[in-house]
Structure formats: structure tokens, C-alpha cells
Amino acid sequence: MKILAPVNSVYEAETLVNLGAEELYCGLNPGAWRKGRGQELWLNRREPGKANLESLEELRKLAGVAHGAGAQVFLTLNQPGYAPELYADILATVRQAQDYCGVDALIVADPGLIRLLKEDRPESIIHVSSLAAVLNSAAVSFFSRLGVKRIIFPRYVEPETMKSMIEQGGEQLEYEAFILNDGCVFEEGYCHASHAFGGAFCHNPAWVYKPLKIREEENTAPKRPRERLFRVNQESFGEHLDEYRRWLWIGIKNFGGMSGSKGYPLGMCGLCALPELQKIGVGSLKIVGREASLQKKAASVRLLKKMLDFSQAGHTSEEVRIEAKSLKGAKGLCKSGYMCYYS
Structure with a gap:
């Protein structure tokens, strides 16, 4: 090879x-x-x-x-x-x-x-x-x-x-x-992600993401369970986002160009x-x-x-x-x- x-x-x-x-x-x-x-x-x-x-x-x-x-x-x-x-x-x-x-x-x-x-x-x-x-x-x-x-x-x-x-x-x-x-x-x-704003958004570990509450019509589930569900989803989203940013840093950003203990990238x-x-x-x-x-x-x-x-x-x-x-x-x-x- x-x-x-x-x-x-x-x-x-x-x-x-x-x-x-x-x-x-x-x-x-x-x-x-x-x-x-x-x-x-x-x-x-x-x-x-x-x-x-x-x-x-x-x-x-x-x-x-x-x-x-x-x-x-x-x-x-x-x-x-x-x-x-x-x-x-x-x-x-x-x-x-x-x-x-x-x-x-x-x-x-x-x-x-x-x-x-x-x-x-x-x-x-x-x-x-x-x-x-x-x-x-x-x-x-x-x-x-x-x-x-x-x-x-x-x-x-x-x-x-x-x-x-x-x-x-x-x-x-x-x-x-x-x-x-x-x-x-x-x-x-x-x-087809845009690279026009200082690098593609998918490459930026500092990009801000957040879950949004979806407005529901009246006569839906009680507010308290709905709020609790949102908090759970928000916590899961945060964990997922932390993992995503870690992967970006390691797999995409290559540790910012750092080398391993043997000097290889x-x-x-x-x-x-x-x-x-x-x-x-x-x-x-x-x-x-x-x-x-x-x-x-x-x-x-x-x-x-x-x-x-x-x-x-x-x-x-x-x-x-x-x-x-x-x-x-x-x-x-x-x-x-x-x-x-x-x-």
C-alpha cells in the first residue's frame, strides 16, 4: 500500500x-x-x-x-x-x-x-x-x-x-x-452546510444550542407533568450536546493540533x-x-x-x-x- x-x-x-x-x-x-x-x-x-x-x-x-x-x-x-x-x-x-x-x-x-x-x-x-x-x-x-x-x-x-x-x-x-x-x-x-461565518456551524464547539418549548393548545396534559418532561428532555439534550462537543474537539478539531505522548498527531x-x-x-x-x-x-x-x-x-x-x-x-x-x- x-x-x-x-x-x-x-x-x-x-x-x-x-x-x-x-x-x-x-x-x-x-x-x-x-x-x-x-x-x-x-x-x-x-x-x-x-x-x-x-x-x-x-x-x-x-x-x-x-x-x-x-x-x-x-x-x-x-x-x-x-x-x-x-x-x-x-x-x-x-x-x-x-x-x-x-x-x-x-x-x-x-x-x-x-x-x-x-x-x-x-x-x-x-x-x-x-x-x-x-x-x-x-x-x-x-x-x-x-x-x-x-x-x-x-x-x-x-x-x-x-x-x-x-x-x-x-x-x-x-x-x-x-x-x-x-x-x-x-x-x-x-x-451543504454554510462555511461563510468563520467556519461551518457543525465544526464550532462554541456554537450555542438550546431546546425550545413547544407551545401547546389548551386542554392538553397538565402543566406540571409537561414542565417536568421538558426539564428531563433538557437534561438529556445537555448530555448529548456535551458528547457532541467532545467529539468535535477530538475527531474534527484534532485536539487543536495537539500530539500524543509519542509526538504523533x-x-x-x-x-x-x-x-x-x-x-x-x-x-x-x-x-x-x-x-x-x-x-x-x-x-x-x-x-x-x-x-x-x-x-x-x-x-x-x-x-x-x-x-x-x-x-x-x-x-x-x-x-x-x-x-x-x-x-
Whole structure:
């Protein structure tokens, strides 16, 4: 299995391939796109800034570094959908990214864009983004007919479900699964929550929630029992909200970027599932977080490389589980399930 790591600069690419990453994925958001058509336009899901490269020239240099180390580079075009009038500009950018920069594959969610890319450049290698929400065998068949090369499973798809989807897709496709960092409150491919107010409301542990009393008509139950029921519901709601905020802090906010006792990042994890993922045919393991610091990315690659070597040395699934919990440095949190993609 290969390690797929996020990058947002040439220097990061040099560092991460030297640590063991064999695949890199990046975003591109040149100034022409940000200012186009009188509004902010993003080529990919991440906003302009530290999650993206700023120019085709930088992408070209990054690809050169990666290829020199035997690694590949994938470009994200993973908005769930694009306005049809943008397709021509996207195709022009793709031609430059492939011919001038040398990117090896495109990560795409929009079926319409996939179709246009394959019509315009049949040789294009396309990976179906997790934003396309490929959650069943029918979806695998659909994208396979469009000519894609790789299926990227969304977060939280159970390995047993992956297995049935891989059996449907066959060996002509490649398969990729999430392994470290960054959870999501909803299924990302179906999420339309607003990110316009300092981050999506679902990501904000400080967001204020409260139960509301429902006004009832006269001749309903006596007031005292109704008030008592509201208090009970309010207490239950408070307990549920506390748990929800704890999960946000651990699984979504990754403890605010904190590390475990061994120096590896906390947050979402699927390391215990490595033997099973390999057995069912997953070939690429995705480390999440293009916007993360290089320190976190490097620590994630080191952790995954260490666990892959351990797993592929012939250790049992239970031994892999014990080693993963030890390296992660958060045994209690592993037991809670707050950080686990696949349990």
C-alpha cells in the first residue's frame, strides 16, 4: 500500500517524499481564478491560501521534485459541482497542468466534469473524489463506465462495505481509503452546510444550542407533568450536546493540533484497520489535511510508514492494533471510539 500525503509547497514535497510518501496531492488556485467573473472562484474544495499552490510554475516545480524521487502528483478539482460555463476554463487549466506541469492524475467529484475531461483528453487519469460520495457498488459501476482509474472511498465507509464495492469494481480499478486526520460531521459528499461565518456551524464547539418549548393548545396534559418532561428532555439534550462537543474537539478539531505522548498527531485514525484494508485490496492510504502544518504532515507520514512496515512484516491484526494504540499515544481515546474511522 502506498502513502498519499497532502502538500502545498515544493519544500513540503521534498520533505514528505524523503519520509516515505509515494503519492502527493495538492490544490491549485492561481490569482486569475480567484478574481474571475467578478467573484471568488475556487478550483477545488479548499479556499485560497495555505491549502493551495499559487501558480502553475510552482506546480511544475513540485511535480519535478516528486518525479525525481519516484513519487506521483495528483491535482484536486474536487468541488462537488461546477457551473457549466466554467468547464472551458477548467479544461484549459487541466491541459496546462498535464502538459506543462506534468501532474499524474486528477481528483474529481463532478461527473459532468469527468465526462468532459475524458472526451477532451481520453488519456487523463482520474480519481473519483470522496466528495462524489461513492457509497455503494452501483456508484462504483457508474464511475467505472465513465473511465476513471481510482475510487476514493468517503470517510467512515466500513471495510466490509469497501470489500463488496471492490469486488464489484474489479482489479482494473485502484482503491484509496482515509487513514489519518480530520473527521467530518456529515457525509462530506452530501454536506451543504454554510462555511461563510468563520467556519461551518457543525465544526464550532462554541456554537450555542438550546431546546425550545413547544407551545401547546389548551386542554392538553397538565402543566406540571409537561414542565417536568421538558426539564428531563433538557437534561438529556445537555448530555448529548456535551458528547457532541467532545467529539468535535477530538475527531474534527484534532485536539487543536495537539500530539500524543509519542509526538504523533491526535485526531481521526484508521491504523488498526491496516491489515484488513490491505487484504481487501485498498492500494493507497490518504493522510488528510492540505492546510495543516508541515510538522503535522511529516509526523503523519512517519507514523503511517512505521505502522505499514510493522503490519507488512507479518504481524497479526491484534499485534497491529496494540502497536497502533501505543504509537498514537492515546489509548483511552482509542477505546472511546472518538478517533476511529472504521470502528
